[in-house]
Amino acid sequence: MESICPIDAQFRDQIDALLKPPSPGHEYFNQLIESSQCRGLKIKTNGEHGKGVYADLDFKEGELVLKDQMLVGAQHTLNKIDCLVCDFCFRFIGSIELQIGRKLYIGLLTDSESNRQTFSHTSKDCNEFDSSDGEDKSDLYCQSLAECASSSSNTRSPLDQEVIESLVNEKLVLPYSKCFPLPSVVSCPGGCKEASYCCISCAEADWNSSHSLLCTGERSKSACKEALHKFIQHANETNDIFLLAAKVISSTILRYRKLKVICQQEQGKQATPDVLGNCDLSLLLEAWKPVSMGHKRRWWDCIALPDGVDCCDEVLFRMQIRQLAFEEPEKVI
Ligand SMILES: [Zn+2]
Ligand SMILES: [Zn+2]
Incomplete structure (x- = not known):
């Protein structure tokens, strides 16, 4: 009796694209390091330990190595x-x-x-x-x-x-x-x-x-x-992590809108009206890029089991949370 959320059914491909596991993304990270104007740092993938920040310079004591802007943050209620x-x-x-x-x-x-x-x-x-x-x-x-x-x-x-x-x-x-x-x-x-x-x-x-x-x-x-x-x-x-999630979504929407304006301006100049419909998802993925670099799962797949829920009831619990999200989207979204 598993139900399918209408949003899931309508936007399956887009949702799959947004939830794709992260690619190595070295180019993206190296651009980030470049824009922060810090020298001697590189992102590399090591077969044994995965992705990491590596230094190819010696740093002096007290030297600022990396100053990074946080993606999103929130104070606990x-x-x-x-x-x-x-x-x-x-x-x-x-x-x-x-x-x-x-x-x-x-x-x-x-x-x-x-x-x-x-x-x-x-x-x-x-x-x-x-x-x-x-x-x-x-x-x-x-x-x-x-x-x-x-x-x-x-x-x-x-x-x-x-x-x-x-x-x-x-x-x-x-x-x-x-x-x-x-x-x-x-x-x-x-x-x-x-x-x-x-x-x-x-x-x-x-x-x-x-x-x-x-x-x-x-x-x-x-x-x-x-x-x-x-x-x-x-x-x-209930859980103030929803507020943090809302910041992620909101910042993605605002980045998307800015990209769309730029895209429309460029299209205006080049007079290629057909492109806009096709480029929406690519713009959304571009706006989503900082988040796409991390691992993502749906809420009902990653929420920790509350105290009192036995691990043998995990499947049922996750199904119930999923059901709740689909039935009352106005409360969850
Ligand atoms: Zn401040
Ligand atoms: Zn305000």
């Missing part, structure tokens, strides 16, 4: 309680006072339902540093952080709310905190409360690489913000 970091480069932002105050504040929220009410009024101070807009979508985010806090810790803050608020608002200065300056918080250009940055260039880079499609703010480029809210909530309640 649970970790957001403890640390406010740039959503692109992940460095700490704000101030020592803000970092400590915000953690205490979220802890305070878990005390009672009435405190949660208070938090919704003051959440701008915690996550949003531009108090100019009216619509506040941060409640869901703050609430999920508070729920995470309540499930992860039973500690209750002995400090009163006023002290915590003056920490969050950076009105109270802790001793020696100026010895550890942090970059000021830059808000998301899309106007959401979920993403904060260390500088405008990180905000723009994240927006252009993936966040514009995943932002819940008023200037989001998402086709359906309602679905996006549900997706984020689902990921936070």
Whole structure:
């Protein structure tokens, strides 16, 4: 009684092409190394150990060998309680006072339902540093952080709310905190409360690489913000690896769109209208190239068996997850 997902049936060839095992890809990796302007490194395949980074120069002590841009990254939802970091480069932002105050504040929220009410009024101070807009979508985010806090810790803050608020608002200065300056918080250009940055260039880079499609703010480029809210909530309640997967998909879509614009411009010049229909998959594969260099499997084939599922029930478990993904694609995609 195995069902076939309609998307699978319609795009079988494309899906197979996207999930193909990685090729050696030496040319791709060597281009990456070249663009990072690091000398003396090569990617080679060794029959015994597989692919590896090799040096053909001696390096001096302290010399920078390789600086690489990460493909995608995400902060664990649970970790957001403890640390406010740039959503692109992940460095700490704000101030020592803000970092400590915000953690205490979220802890305070878990005390009672009435405190949660208070938090919704003051959440701008915690996550949003531009108090100019009216619509506040941060409640869901703050609430999920508070729920995470309540499930992860039973500690209750002995400090009163006023002290915590003056920490969050950076009105109270802790001793020696100026010895550890942090970059000021830059808000998301899309106007959401979920993403904060260390500088405008990180905000723009994240927006252009993936966040514009995943932002819940008023200037989001998402086709359906309602679905996006549900997706984020689902990921936070179940497994936040979905958020990382969404970044991979979003960055692929945005790369594809840029390639398509270039392709259309070139076609306009050369006046060969028939080519576009055929080149879509090749453009998609080009946009997918950074991901194609890694090993990929479908979610139901690679998800770890949860505790309580015996390994002799593995086949059944994977079939059930697959079924769930096909039956409720709006929750999974
Ligand atoms: Zn940054
Ligand atoms: Zn945003």
